[in-house]
Amino acid sequence: MRVNGTVHPAPADPRRLLSDHLRHDLGLTGTHVGCEHGVCGCCTILLDGAPVRSCLILAVQAEGHELTTIEGLAAPGAPLHPVQQAFHECHGLQCGFCTPGFVMSVIGLLAQHPKPTPEQLDEGISGNLCRCTGYASIRRAVQRAAELTQG
């Protein structure tokens, strides 16, 4: 599997979840793990460009696929990804635990709806939980990300 542009072998144990593989085997701890059964959205990554829950995929299933984690969105020192930039500008985070998952889901949302309506926006982030309940600023961040993405 190719993770953020680098090819890695799949783990030997098929029971290894993709989320655990990214964090523990590849050291990519930016992908957070909350509920580990698909509810919280913290572990969302891009699989062949589309957001998916990495806790609901076995790592062996990712063999031959292209993965992007939060670490792959912007190189150190390089400008942030527009969605990251928007979350930064609008303070779309409090503790930050849910943020990598939100950013990945929003990338998918804006690919589907470049100018999301309020309903599309709410629907698009409804699969990610923010326990700080900072949803108002997250909504603003998504709107700002849409502006930045359209340039």
Next chain:
Amino acid sequence: MASLFPDTLLRVKPAPFEYHAPTSIEDACALLGSLEDAKVLAGGQSLVPLLNFRLARPAHLVDINRIPNLNRIYEQDGGVVVQALARQAEVEDSKLVGQRCPLLGLAVRLVAHRVIRNRGTVVGSLAHADPASELPAVLLALNGHVVARSTRGARIIPAADFFTSVMETTLAPDELLVEAWFPASTGKYGIAEESRRHGDFALAGGVRYGDRLALFGVAPTPVLADPKDPTRGLQPSGDLEATPEFRLHLVQVVTDRLFAA
């Protein structure tokens, strides 16, 4: 690469299983026909949580995701065939589904969240047969069918003969569900449900197609009901989220909503 967390190096959640990734329907059927206690893995959005909780502990997992040309959505007999690896998001975005079977397009949007639908499959939802799931009720309301394959051949199973109990179907252990056929929904149609949170399984819901009403979340399987007396004979279970009485109330509410127009 060395783990950053040596104490969790071997950390896994599911119980042990042997993993198989066949690359053809024939190979998948051969595996299902010869292995004891095998489970098919498609989108995994229901199965992997069960594995993670160790509520499901199959000896073998047959991952069908490497089988090519099993993800198509195409027209057949005026309706739409959805193959086993067509993701729910693909069905949601399908123009053909929107034209031929808009009821299916409407219903699939109520399944979990978009990120889940990017991976989850329509056929997997049917095979999983959760009684609170929307898609089995859609198949029943439309009188559609599924197609099962095994080394013994292919079998067409009408919706009315498929769902038998909570997460139980008439699929045999050696059979692979390869596609579902949803007839055209050209008459009056709709889906209504009530759930505690957006994306949750419904406490109760209904699917209307013409004069037909299929209910979900209120019996061990989706059930057909009389729109004029939808709660007759129902004995829904109660849980932390809803009492049986509340579920019966919701059945009336969604039926009124669906048949108001």
